Amino acid sequence: MASSLIHKSTYEADNPLESSLIEAFRLLEPELRPPFPLTIRTEPEYFNLNRAILYGILSETHLAKVHLKHLHGIVTDGYCFFTNLVCKVVDELYSKLVENVKVQLLYVSLELVDVSAVGVDSLLVALLRQIRGGDLGESNLWLCSEMVNLLWGKWECLVEEQPMIISSALYVFLRVLSDHCRVCLNSKLKVLKQKEIEFCIRVFKDQFHLCLKIGRDLIRVLQDLVHVPEFHDLWKDLLSRSSDACQLYRSRTCSRYFLLRITPEMETHLRFLLTQVKLGSQTRYQIWFGRKFLNGPEKETVVIDIVRFICCAHHPSNDILLSNVIPRWIIVGWLLKCCTKNHIEANVKLALFYDWLFFEENVDNIMNIEPAILLMVNSVPKYIHMTHNLLEFLFLLVDHYDIDRKDLILKGVSSALDVLKRKGVVQSFDVLTCCDMLSPFLKERLVKMLSCKNVSGFNHLQPVTLA
Structure with a gap:
């Protein structure tokens, strides 16, 4: 048999x-x-x-x-x-x-x-x-090792015949390296980390044009590795080359890269959650999803990839938007509440706002920036701390994410706010600018930013429970 x-x-x-x-x-x-x-x-x-x-x-x-x-x-x-x-x-x-x-x-x-x-x-x-994010189990590390060996052993063939596999693998291994470089379990992991680092560095040095194919998220994932000596100089060199950095910032990352960081099984469950589950009935599905995919000491890091997937790779149809299916912003709010570590929460917020920073209407998709604004406005007043923390984080990004290109970022965020208003995602911003529960400093900053594009106020929305 x-x-x-x-x-x-x-x-x-x-x-x-x-x-x-x-x-x-x-x-x-x-x-x-x-x-x-x-x-x-x-x-x-x-x-x-x-x-x-x-x-x-x-x-x-x-x-x-x-x-x-x-x-x-x-x-x-x-x-x-x-x-x-x-x-x-x-x-x-x-x-x-x-x-x-x-x-x-x-x-x-x-x-x-x-x-x-x-x-x-x-x-x-x-x-x-x-290759699962945040999974330091032996089976997952074995797959990482086997894939690096395959890519390294077939380098010439893949560069010539399947170059997009090289850029895809670069994105994957930059992400998993951020997990692998935070721990030092044993000599096997040390050897694996070195192989992954050498592969990524080879791509940057020998096939930099393939790195550019990733778009702006290349900088986002690379910044998590600045503390790794092999990447530190590479990072500084990339940002010092103004033309390359600006080209990357202005290049929207294709959704297929975000699909690379969640398994097909996880994708199936997320799409079910976002297309079939009715508002108010989501709690038990969220609990099940959390237990299956987020339950582990290091697995929290996959939340970063899930948020990028939700914002950039899952765009609901008009029928879904008009139905009582749970909206994306509620799932994002729940995922933020799942974060127990400050550095992961910060990276999740960055994943949520990243396309805001370089938004150009003729390049970017408004659906990529919709979840963040709806999460902020719908969290007033019951979850005002969520609104406050997100708005504060957005302004921190404007001021400090890339000081040399602050004007580009300010223009991107202002353009995002303008498009959200003009396209009717929000009717006005009064719920934020006139909210007594928000700090005067944040409201003043928001008003100044809105004035850059002459974006008008926002009618009050009914709050929806974040389960």
Whole structure:
């Protein structure tokens, strides 16, 4: 009987994807042993043989090379179907896979890179997405190490054929390095950190044009590593080159980079929360989500990535906006309340406001800046401390985020406020400028900033409970 690829409890239903692979293997097992039959197959037969071979590679370690030779001999579509099948396994099953199956999965992925399989870029992205932020477990660190080794070993090939994988990997490893560099668990982690650092530095030195593809969030993630000696001079050099820094600030980061930092499983649950859960019914879903994805001493850091995803990669339709589905700003408010460490809370606020700092109407999307303003205005008066803290943080960013380019940032924030008013996200700003519970200093700063674009007041909104 074929073995299971995944961990599952006694009463858990069979996984459809795993079942399809097992069924194909059982049906075709006699044909998976040399000598292989030389027959012309119909499309359904070809697809089923691909499934059987993949199962053989993942479950029969001792015969993996034989199965791969078989695959090379029968492939007629540039490995397209097979690669897509491996992608599905990564996306749908990775967190449940038995450890030796994960090893085989990396093995077959490396082989697909070697043959320049159609869709191998999507496969590498899928693997990068399984690197979980804030997870210092052995399995997650092993995946980090394997992916760095793969990228390093196939550097020339990837630079020439899949350059966007290099920029994607750079974004991923800059983010995970901020976790890895805050702790020193053992010699294995020390070795991994050094490999990750060397990979990132190589990208900056040899392929700087690919770094620029990331856009403004490159600076945001890099600033978390300023304390690491290898990145300190690089950071100073980048900001000292005014043209490069301004080019990055004015370049909106594509949403696919934000998807890289949350797993497909997490994305599915977040999108369900933001499209199906009704306002007032969200508490139990939030508790479940927190226990599953945020419960751990270092896992809080993934909140930074979740907020960037919510602001920049999940833009609800008009139907959702007009319904009673829980709005994005409430989820962001809840996530901020989940932060127990000051440095993480600060980075979450930066993630929330980052597009405000360089906002240009012809470049940026108003939906990226909507959650922050709605969280501030709807927190009055019940959660006034939230409004106060966010407004205070925004002005701190204006004054201190990049002193050499303060005028650019002031223009960006003013433009953001202007667009939010003109596009009707807010009707006026009276709820903030006329709020007795806010400090006079903050209100004065806000009035001055609004006057830059002649943005008018704001009608009072009914507060909504942050659960």
